[in-house]
Amino acid sequence: MTSFRAARVLAGLALLAPLMALLAQGPAQATTRTVTVGDDFFTPKTLKVVVGDSVKWSFEGTHTSTSTQGFWNSGTKNAGQSYTRPFADAGTYPYYCTIHGMMMSGSIQVPVKASGSASSGWTLRWSSRTGTSSVRYDVQYKRVGSSTWTSWRTGTASRSATFNPSGAHSYYVHARTHVGSHTSSWSPSITVKVT
Incomplete structure (x- = not known):
């Protein structure tokens, strides 16, 4: 009986090995x-x-x-x-x-980085900083086919947010950064689709 339990434990560990290897790699490295x-x-x-x-x-x-x-x-x-x-x-x-x-x-x-899906919504990330005490961001979106940008975040210290508006549409999203008196131009737009 003991050898049977040991075999089951070893089999379970073997199944977990690939997952543990992925977790050990950590987040994607910047290039x-x-x-x-x-x-x-x-x-x-x-x-x-x-x-x-x-x-x-x-x-x-x-x-x-x-x-x-x-x-x-x-x-x-x-x-x-x-x-x-x-x-x-x-x-x-x-x-x-x-x-x-x-x-x-x-x-x-x-550009802003998007992760997620059209059906579950998107996490939009406009900064990789660990802290943003002196940095602020503006983020805008517009529906594909529209000529008007809508302010989504203005002067925010947040580095990311969930984007999941109601209705099935495709959207352009861009952002800009303020550090002290310096302001970047708007980033290139990315396109996200919501279903």
């Missing part, structure tokens, strides 16, 4: 995307990343990566140097090289 800074260009000029990813500017000459909205300034970097910063918040972040002016410019786009 680092690279922008090459060459003679009078940023490549790619426009880069779309996921909330929480970092961007690394890899310099092939003497340039800067400087936010036009005041979010960052790499300072002057020379060939072989780099500058990396995280993008924890949804928005569009234009930047330029202070040495070459606006003729050498680019942008980082960080």
